[in-house]
Amino acid sequence: MPYTYEYPRPALTVDCVVFAFDPSNKSLKVLLIQRLADPFKDSWALPGGFVEMEEDIETAAKRELKEETSMENIFLEQLYTFGTLGRDPRGRVVSVAYYALIPLQKAQTPIAASDAKAAKWFSIDKLPPLAFDHNDILQLGLQRLRGKVRYQPIGFELLDEKFSLSDLQRLYETVLGVQLDKRNFRKKLAKMGVLIETDEYQQNVPHRAARLYRFDKEKYHQLIHDGFNFEL
Amino acid sequence: MPYTYEYPRPALTVDCVVFAFDPSNKSLKVLLIQRLADPFKDSWALPGGFVEMEEDIETAAKRELKEETSMENIFLEQLYTFGTLGRDPRGRVVSVAYYALIPLQKAQTPIAASDAKAAKWFSIDKLPPLAFDHNDILQLGLQRLRGKVRYQPIGFELLDEKFSLSDLQRLYETVLGVQLDKRNFRKKLAKMGVLIETDEYQQNVPHRAARLYRFDKEKYHQLIHDGFNFEL
DNA sequence: TCAAAAGTGTTTCTGCTACACCCATGC
DNA sequence: GCATGGGTGTAGCAGAAACACTTTTGA
Secondary structure (H helix, E strand, C coil): CCEEECCCCCEEEEEEEEEEEECCCCEEEEEEEEECCCCCCCCEECCEEECCCCCCHHHHHHHHHHHHHCCCCCEEEEEEEECCCCCCCCCCEEEEEEEEECCCCCCCCCCCCCCEEEEEEEECCCCCCECCCHHHHHHHHHHHHHHHCCCCCCHHHHCCCCEEHHHHHHHHHHHHCCCCCHHHHHHHHHHHCCEEEEEEECCCCCCCCCEEEEECHHHHHHHHHCCCCCCC | CCEEECCCCCEEEEEEEEEEEECCCCEEEEEEEEECCCCCCCCEECCEEECCCCCCHHHHHHHHHHHHHCCCCCEEEEEEEECCCCCCCCCCEEEEEEEEECCCCCCCCCCCCCCEEEEEEEECCCCCCECCCHHHHHHHHHHHHHHHCCCCCCHHHHCCCCEEHHHHHHHHHHHHCCCCCHHHHHHHHHHHCCEEEEEEECCCCCCCCCEEEEECHHHHHHHHHCCCCCCC
16 A cells, blocks of 8 residues: 655654663653664664654654553653654654653553564663664753753653652652752742642651652743743 | 546645845845746745756755746755645645745846846835745744844844844844843953954945954854854 | 651851942044 | 944842751651
8 A cells, every 4th residue: 555755755764762761760761672683683772763743743752651561641852853864774863852751659660662672761871772873862852861850850751749848859860870968958838838738658668767758840830931030 | 748646646846935024124025926827826935846857955945046046056955845635726735835045136136037027125113025935934944043143143144244243133123022231241352252353344324334254164163063043 | 656748047158239449542 | 413222330139059967757
């Protein structure tokens, strides 16, 4: 069933840089799949695939994500469109890259979809060589995450719905690669007033249990509307 | 000469949001073309066109820009890729949008390219209705410009190579939509040390002539390298 | 009782804000 | 000589940074 056009057209794909954060060892992780077929058979690559004709690009990205993680309602934003000649040995392929943030706790063990031999979380400082220009894409995603995390509250997307202040601090320290002062960090967040104190505490920890908080999206949007600026 | 593929493929285009700044009346301008053919014949639209098969996407954007403005070496950055179903009545068309910044002084009168009846600068607060989803694209470009101008020195791209401090201040006031204090603005810039004082002054002004400055790109990149952060 | 992390205030210092007058030039 | 924008310094204040000890819990 062939499709014919008057002028040549590139193929259109999506690729996803999926981040997760493990507070226990302060490591930022990326989801990779191992390719089942050539080109780059057995190489690790970003999850992705072709955009269907009757499907929005972002929908395609969500579909691919669901295949690998069985998760829906994931935080997802467009990152950049890669279309240099020769980036795919099969011919002209333009790829719209997205980045996604998911709470590691909720993420089940990743599933190898039909086009993958395996799917696995990799710590961003222990990455294997990647297929195509996927390393460029991944690095750009990382850069975007680091840039955006400090003036938009997207970091919360990497934590469970309820989290301790120390986990939040560990997240920021990891993503930004800095050391933060506990008291100043808490003071700043308290002043912003976008955290809701719950009555719950950590369970089964071998030390004093930390109180858990939730991010107050409503309040945040209201504050934004009034000209507030989230920062650090 | 038809081209045939096993699966259907969207057409790929580029669209450019081209900004310029007129310090004399503090207005931010956008370049629009008037469409020569259907769909949206006679409507105003962003300059753009199809991406050739053997051409990088950014190269396509530069080519389109050169056709309308006869300028090369323009500041150009990818903005977002628009691909919702139904955004073009002719069928599935995915458009990679770019935004460009050019110094109004250097820009000659825009030229209507082959696909355009006219090309004209519009002040962003007096825009005509636009074809396709081009208003969305334009607004996103504006948002990006406003967001980026405060922590990356891209504003200089909208000024001549040599400019007065007042022009620079007017630019920031216009883009950000705020009023700035002259002394504080100058103090901040002086402290950053990314401006080179020239020995030249404004010509033919009916008042004291302002000294002209240049942006020091070298110095800026060196400072960035040392962990400096441009802001405001 | 020990280990491990949670939780909590004050002081210092730096950087932002607010603010007004004289200067040079063209008409 | 007048109108127009160019150019310059200081004082007060708010917010960031630095910093150490007590509390709770499980083992």
